[in-house]
Amino acid sequence: MRNLNSVHLNGLRALEAVGRLGSLQAAAEELGVSIGAVSQQVIKAEAQLDRTIFERTPKGMLKTEAGAVLLAALNEGFAHLSRAVALAQRRDDSILTISVAPVFAARWLVYRLDRFAEHHPDINLRMDATMKLVDPALCDVDIGIRVGDGRWPDVKAELLLEQEVFPVCTPSMAERLRDPADLLALPAIIDGRAMFSWDVWMRAAGLEGATLETRHVFNDASLCLDAAIAGQGVMLAWQTLAGYALQQGQLVAPFGIRARTGFGHYFVTAQGVREPKKVRDFKAWIRAEMAETLKLFI
Amino acid sequence: MRNLNSVHLNGLRALEAVGRLGSLQAAAEELGVSIGAVSQQVIKAEAQLDRTIFERTPKGMLKTEAGAVLLAALNEGFAHLSRAVALAQRRDDSILTISVAPVFAARWLVYRLDRFAEHHPDINLRMDATMKLVDPALCDVDIGIRVGDGRWPDVKAELLLEQEVFPVCTPSMAERLRDPADLLALPAIIDGRAMFSWDVWMRAAGLEGATLETRHVFNDASLCLDAAIAGQGVMLAWQTLAGYALQQGQLVAPFGIRARTGFGHYFVTAQGVREPKKVRDFKAWIRAEMAETLKLFI
DNA sequence: TTTCTCATATAGCTTTTCTATATCAGAACT
DNA sequence: AGTTCTGATATAGAAAAGCTATATGAGAAA
Missing domain, CATH: 1.10.10.10 (Winged helix-like DNA-binding domain superfamily/Winged helix DNA-binding domain)
Known part of the structure; x- marks a missing residue:
């Protein structure tokens, strides 16, 4: 041309x-x-x-x-x-574009999309799966969900869920456990990219200073969960990551000791912008679904 | 939009x-x-x-x-x-755009277009009929043919044919004529927009100072010719105007006295421009056809 | 002859577009 | 870990394009 x-x-x-x-x-x-x-x-x-x-x-x-x-x-x-x-x-108000971490999408959100469609038949969800923080003011995304400390300049972060971690393993592995310290004797499955370490849980369990028998290190939280489900060891998981596997009985959380990491799940939206109804609807629905997930941990 | x-x-x-x-x-x-x-x-x-x-x-x-x-x-x-x-x-070299006076087109050129197509099957002729002088440098026309004194600034004028006028009338009217002066007794058909008058012919015929019996005045040379063909009187015509009617026997030129008007048919092209082959071909063809027409007047 | 309509020319101002250069971020390489 | 490379962005200022306002011209209509 x-x-x-x-x-x-x-x-x-x-x-x-x-x-x-x-x-x-x-x-x-x-x-x-x-x-x-x-x-x-x-x-x-x-x-x-x-x-x-x-x-x-x-x-x-x-x-x-x-x-x-x-x-x-x-x-x-x-x-x-x-x-x-x-x-x-032309602004197509029927499409809601969300940005979430791939692991959040795969381990929590994807199982619930049918219920979102039931509740909001007028909203077409479009999911952008990426780990990068997004600023909805600067791209096509309407809202994001991210895990972090929430202190991100330039965007509005609204706390959705405080992140808590807890050991998970297969039921058969859990049968042999008598004491929380017994968990540390199991092979540990480590997520090399996690923003926290076993230390935060050990402190909460009164096992400060103890050591782990490291067995597997992966660079992806989802792979770690798959390894735990396969009986390869114990993993320090969090609510949205392990919730479905716990619900399905594939994994159990022995002793029920949970530790807060100091991070949280946040809604990420554009600063200084009035939220459209579809964004408000989505947030309300996510909160309701998250409340259902948390019933597992009462 | x-x-x-x-x-x-x-x-x-x-x-x-x-x-x-x-x-x-x-x-x-x-x-x-x-x-x-x-x-x-x-x-x-x-x-x-x-x-x-x-x-x-x-x-x-x-x-x-x-x-x-x-x-x-x-x-x-x-x-x-x-x-x-x-x-x-894209310059489509197969199209030749010419600009001619409508009367020239109708009374001379249109009868010959089939022969042009025979001689130049590779050239598509596009005719723009207008009396206005055109400057091919300023419009889509490749070449024009106009009658005038040829002294036009801004364009290149190349003489094609000196204009000669002569009285024409129907054969039956001509039968009654014995002397050139008898023509002046016939009803005269006048083209109100002609660039010349009967005077130029009268001088050539030795009838200087004579008067006409004006009968009809038209504002279009073509209409004048139609009137002459219809037996309404005698008209002072020129070669390209009356050539076809003479050839067909609809009109005759009694006594054969012709007078030059001082005007001519000219090719009009853009100044200072090398002529494309199709323009040269067209000019050559026009000259050949014009020579055929002139055989009527030998 | 006068008036009206439509297009064009011109000068100069405003806006857009562009160049040149510096900077930044992330990937690739050593 | 440090360096280099690739691709995008920001910025200042120059160049080009686009525009307005006004005057002018040509032809049609009244």
Whole structure:
């Protein structure tokens, strides 16, 4: 499309408008400029194309034969551009775009999407799974859910859930355990990228200073959970990560000792912006579903 | 299409190029500007549309979902514009556009077009019939044929035929004539817009100072000829006007006295321009046909 | 002849576009 | 861990495009 470099797009638009509307006056009105401006652009565009598009008559501009062919094609082109712009400017309130961490999506949210559709048939959910923090003011996302300390500049963070961690393992492994300290003798499954360590739990369990028998280190929390479900050892998990596996009986949380990590799940939205109804609806639904999950830990 | 007023066309083009080519670098190359220029335009266009079209990644620009929809429509629009411009810039050497006076077209040229097609099957003739002098440098016309003194500034005039006038009337009217002076007794058919008068012929016939019996005045030479063919009187005609009617026997030129008007048929072309082959071919063909016409007057 | 309509020309101002340069972030390489 | 490379963005200021306001011209209509 390099040939478009040799002519000004505004000039082509002026040609098209005059061709379709029949006069400089009418074209100037549609383009929102003066008659002189349109006249100049038409003259210049004809010069750049080295082609006479209009014959000037006392009654107005008449298309030449070659001009009619060009103008028909220009009309089609600008009609497409106009439609494209209208499409981009139209705000489709039925789509809610959320951004969540992949592990949160896979281990908690995905099992509940059917219920969201039941509760909100008028909202189409679009999920963007990424670990990066997003600023809804700067991208297409309506709302994000992230785990962290919530102290993010530039965005509004609203606490959803304080993160608590607790050891999880298979029921058969748990049968052999008599004391919380017995957990430390099991092979430990470590998430190399976790923002916390076993220390926070040991303190809560009165086992400060104890050591672990490290067995497996993974770089993905989801893989760690899969390893625990497979009976490879014990993992320090948190509510949204392990909730479904606990509910299904694949894993158990021996002794029920939980420790707060100091981090939390936060809703992330744009600062200083009035939240649309669909965002408020989504938050309310998430809170209700999270309350259901927390019943597991009472 | 007023919605296009709210966004810069150059910005839409930048969006489309980046979307199609995948990077600012590639788009800058196609648009013939710097990377910074494209970056600015993309950012500004996204702001004007109030829509994120691209997600910035270390590996380049990735379309958002909404962006993909917009870019597809933009691509179609600009493809049409590109095609339109290519069409306009293509010089179709097979079309020869000529501009002639309507009377010349109707009374001389139109009868010969079949022979032109025979001689030059590769040339498509397009005839623009107007009495206005044209400057081929300023419009879509390749060559014009006009009658006048040839002293036109700004164009190149090349003599084709000195104009000669002579009385014409029906054969039955001519039967009653014994002397050139008898012509003046017939009803005269006058072209009110002719550039000459009967005086030029009377001088050539040795009838200087004689008077006419004016009967009909028309404002169109073609109508005058029709009236003469209808037996309404005698008309002072010229070669290209009356040639066909003479050849067909509808009219005769009694006594064969012809007077030069001082005007001529001229080829009109753009000054200082090397003539394309099709123009040279056309001129040669016209000269050959004109020689055929002149055989009537030997 | 006068008036009206439509297009064009011109000067100069405003806005857009562009270049050149510096900077930043993340990936790739050593 | 440090360095280099790639790709995008920000910025200041220059260049080009676009625009307004006004005057002018041509032809049609009254």
